Amino acid sequence: MDCLIFLLKDNIGRTMKCFLLTCLFFMIPVLGSADELSNLLGELKTAAATTETLSSPFVQEKYLDIFDEKLLSQGQFVYRKPDQLRWELLSPVASGFILQGDKGERWNSLSHERESFSVKNDPVMGMIARQLLAWAQVDLDWLQQRYRMELVTSEPVILKLYPLDPGEAGFIHHLQVRFSPDNSHVTEVLMVEQGGDSTLIRFTAVKINATLPPNAFQVPNF
């Protein structure tokens, strides 16, 4: 018997479609890079190795054809080693998700929806969580498997990443990632889509290894 129908009993809708369009980024050959890039990546990895927690407000600018204006959002990103995340938009719509291991919960104050998810059952969230964790941990091994990297500048370090997976490449033209001067964390991510839409996320006032509030990984009241 075939296919997707089996999933539909549980998860009908966009989640599934999204899964098809974004997942299966595996088994991608690793491309080599110049010595400079290689050395730099080693430094980035070493610098990020000491990160236990990370928290930062962020500003997101979306330039999407579907909206008639630039869409500005503000939010908060929190990470605790090894696999706890909080991605929260505070405006214009309070929404986001938290992740603790395999389990997570997401919320949306506009539709007043709040629901649990498991990265095992929700491939889209699983993929997003994996991406965010990779950037928070500066997991270069994983990233190198998935992207061809180009060094744009070395001070500050700016990398341009081109997806290797055809599925992902169908969406994303490239990513541009900027690191902090001490190379300990990411300060800016620019995602340029194939159709020209783009999203810029700026992390401001990044705190590394700061003590996190006890409710850092709890769903807020809304």
Added chain:
Amino acid sequence: MSLIVSSYQRFQQRRGWLILLLLLLLAFAGWNLSQLKVEESITAMLPDGTSQVAHDFKLLQQAPFARQIVINLTATGSDISSDQLLAATDVLQKKLPADLFLNVLNGPGKMANGALFQQLGDYLPVLLDADDLQHIDKKLTAEEIDRRLANDFAQLIQPQGMALKGQIRRDPLQLETLALKKLAYLNPIPDVRLKNGHFLSRNGKNSLILADTLIPMTDSVGARKLLTAFENARQGLPDGITADLISGHPYTLANADTIQADMKLVLLVSGLGILLLFLVFLRSLRALVVYLLPLFSMVAALVAAQLWFGTLSGITVGFGAVLLGITIDFGLHVYFALRYGRSQLGREQLLKTVSRPVLFGGLTTLAAFGVLLTSALPGQRQLAVFAIAGILAALALALFYLPHFIGTGKNPEVSSRLLLRRHIYDRNPALRIMVLSVWLIVVIFSAVQAQSLSINAELRQLSYLPAKLQQAEQHLGEVWGQMRSRALIFASAETLEGALQANDVVWQQLQKEHVPQGVVSLAPLLPSQQTQRQRITGWEDFWETRQATVRDLIRVSGEKYHFSANAFDPFWDRLNRTPTLITSARVKNWGLDRALDSLLLKTDHGYQILTLIPDDPRLVGALDTDFSSHPEISLVSQRRFSQQLSHEIGVDFSRFISYAGVAVVFLLLLLFRRLREVLLALLPVLTGLLVMFGGMGWLGLEMNLFNVVASILIIGLGVDYGIFMVCHGQQEEDLASSRAILISGLTTLVGFGALVLAKHPALHSIGLTVLLGISTAVPTAILVIPAFRPKRH
């Protein structure tokens, strides 16, 4: 009778010719038997022709999974993650030999094919029915549209928004969800989810591998090869993960092995028993000739049945061999009469006298088997021809050959035990009363207990079902739902469109029943062209009156959430595009070819579309009524099939008993011409059958196909015993009948009654039937008949 005597006299000095003729016949039989083809299939024991049961059985064979191999992997260790389980599934799958396991699947396959999700929304006009449109109508209020766009907006500004953008533009109101729900009706495994393209149970503790094989379910040699290969592959599984193979093959092998082990035990016990009988009662090498008689008659029966039918059913051959044990009876009577009988007119007179009951005994048995020719079961009709040929051969051998090779007993003057018993009855009337009382008590007790006997035609009950295999199958049902035991509905027509239209009717009736959970149907995704056209009209009418309003509502909410004016152009384009019809080719193109192939069947007469429903008696009953006016729709339920089969077997058995009864009574009237003698002659068979029914009822056993067939043995032997004892009472000559009956009964008991020791239900049933029936028919003949009517002097 005089023909038999004159033949005896003619060949008395020419035995060599007889031996030569027998050898020639055996050589002919041997050549024929080398060409013998035996078919191993249960279908021989199912009604054929145009009966409902035969029709249903053919349809049941087409159920998905009925012929497929299912491998269920279970993570028994609590520390085994689903990832580890799936990795083990892949390893096991790779180790299964490709020549034995074909089309192996551990998941739905073609997951990356996005065409289905990309295109399904384009077919909303043909997929959505009136109920769906009503549902959409409720979602087209200002509040609902605003809530939907708010949700779209919230998703777009989240990280996952990038992947959802195109979808939101095409379908901001999530109408496609209704179309996607149609796909759920193609899922044949009720309790499944997918992970990394694998079938995974809801609790994450089980995975599944499906495969086809070319090895027939009934091929025990092939089954052993298949299971050995699986066992070798299973060895590689890590600790904490087990795998069970579920298909007909393990049952075939278990049955073959059990029968083999049973036969070793039974042959040992019956062999020792027959040896003991030989040493105690016969003690003559000439008696061995009598034991060869069933063997020769079986060879003759095989040749005749083969010439008649060509290919024989394995069940016919097996049963026939058992039933022909009856023919030893004829030989024993001739042997005892000629060797130990007493007549003042010599050996010829003894032969003449014994010929009469032997011939009539043979005729009554022939009549009993002749009735089987009217059976609805082809296997029983084969059995009838087989048995008739065997009995005729046995009669010929017993009356024309055997007398030449028996010789005379050393002490013909030794009085028979019957004589002694008769004297005891004469001397001690109380003993006679006691025998009759005991007999009466047994008869009454059996008659009461027989009331509780029922017929069980469940085919599985005829096979040996090892507990481990049953547990594995039960576990499969618990984990994955009842994927192997659902009722089937077939919608048939000469054309595909005709079949699809009939299938639409099926779906409409299911909707009236609120589409129970577990239904698998093609109709929601592939309706007939006629239905699709009707839906297009409904869709266009629906939007004609609503589109302008909905546009306004979307525009207003869209502005609120900063959507651009052309944000939802793809949605409006799709809505106003000329709808296209879904075809089977399109469904295949979406990667649903396996689902389609298992539900859409091409037959010699056209097309059949299959729908699976839960085998619930209420639902099946309701649908059956609904479909009664639709000859193009057939509903087959495994549960109902068993009930129908029970009914057919019951009818068959009743007919057999009544026809055989009439034929036997007619022959007995012809032989004895007095009702009293006829009733006496019937005593052993009636007592034997009654005790058999009563004993089974008392033990809480059910009558199955094997008991039905084996009861013929009781009828054949029981009537013979009655005939001999009544003849014995009438005749001047002493034919040593009671001794012959005792030896015949004991031989039958140790030969076939030993089957009661078998583990296999079929063999055990035969053993039990024979044990109960013969063990009472023999004492009834020897003790009760003389008690009613002593021998005349």
